[in-house]
Amino acid sequence: MTSLTPAQAYRLDIRKTRAVKPGRAGEDPERGVLYSAALRQFEDLLTSSEAAGHAGRPVPLFYALSQAGRALVAAFGDTPIVNGHGLGEHRSGDATVGLLDRRIRRVATKHGDDAFGAVAAALGSPAFTGSASLGSIWTSTPGASDLLDHDLDSSWCPPLLACLGVHDKRVGMSLYSTARRPRRSVDPKEISGSRYPRVPDAASIDDSWGFGHFENVKHVATASWDPAGNQVEDELRGRLSRTRGDLYDDALLLSSVNEDSDAMHPLMSWWALLFALSIFARYHPTLWVSSLDPDRSRLAVPIQALLDVAPDAVAALVWEAVFPEKPKSLPILTSYWSRLSAEELAEFDRVRSKRGDDFCALRTT
Incomplete structure (x- = not known):
């Protein structure tokens, strides 16, 4: 029996929609033709990207996602046609600026029909404003941020694993680092609405207690707030991002660039990331190729790893966009744990040493 990888299954499911088209592409023949043509190019370009070496891979990778975006706009957009990328390089004129500090800027068209803005609108996603560094975009991208083991700038904020909860008339979320080997600790003071916009400005941030528990990850902080009379699920809905694919399995609190x-939306984060890599590969080939040399560049291995996982990540995100899921009930925990005081920890250690076994130094109520 032939066994398909998840990425292969996603691609086959997407290809099937060329016959049974979703959304407006199934109702309007002009949109339907555009949808099918763009998806065919998406698949060809994605396959081409896998055959390319790392030096050239960002270009077909980005254009594969770009053509998938055109298909999504044909199916779910207000108008089926897009004009221009909607993104560009923010050039400083300083050739010494490192790769991670180079910037991409938003170049929105007057009518919002640029590709980046139109796809974001079709997905119901915000589109970033101003400019952002490659490091910030990379760090904020789910499924990619953990690959960046460079020294992280404190202004680059990663997505965080999250558990939703309610306790003592307050609602909130406990936040954990997604990285198996965190490059830096996320300070609880960084959990604010300016970089984590789904956290209310009125939230209290505490690093000593939380809802739920994730194994083998570092607890960062818990944000909690008064729901001000709103129903618990209404107050918490829309604050986290989930995926049905293999890009990430748990709910994430997303950061801004x-x-x-x-x-x-994660697809838009990947879009900005792959656009940036394709720009630097095309227009700064010396900088790009030198960054790929593992004998000289600390970025070489993270970039190569990113480009290796990107085709499957793109396929998963396009699949989720083509087959949108209806809202479900949220998993909201009603218990909480608190860190023990120094005196309590000393007593636990004393009892544990006498018993000779191990148990969790968490209190659940």
């Missing part, structure tokens, strides 16, 4: 923008 700069302080003036909202957090984007």
